[in-house]
């Protein structure tokens with residue numbers, strides 16, 4: 576399996592609930608490594624650009640309003656099969672459909688306030704990581720060789 580990087584966002588509802596650590600711990604305990612991290616309050620422009628693929632959807636304005644309602648935590652996660660693994664840990668977008676033991680099932684209130692975002696494919700992961708992080712902000716070695724990097 577390939578070592579991948581993916582973008583993860585801890586959304587305003589999760590930051591407000593003070594569960595940043597619980598969320599990061601789920602990623603870490605399932606083999607993903609945080610290789611970049613920043614807390615930020617997104618501007619409308621940041622959120623509109625990030626979610627541009629949804630701009631024609633009926634929920635777009637609400638999504639932008641929600642994502643700018645409070646600080647978020649932006650992270651790059653690295654590990655084997657990181658893109659699919661992150662999505663498995665998050666669960667389905669709609670918490671009512673999310674499997675037991677997933678972040679959204681355990682912590683999300685609604686399809687909008689759904690705790691986390693994660694890239695859905697290798698191409699979106701590379702676009703989304705670059706949207707928020709410069710290469711120089713991402714550490715080069717995650718774990719001394721345990722997840723495929725050379726120390």
Ligand code: CMP
Pocket residue numbers: 629634638668686687688689691692693
């Ligand atoms: P996310 O994985 O961040 O990607 C787009 C977001 O739009 C999604 O999570 C949801 O939080 C939000 N959203 C709001 N309403 C809907 C909807 N009806 N269908 C899909 N996504 C929605």
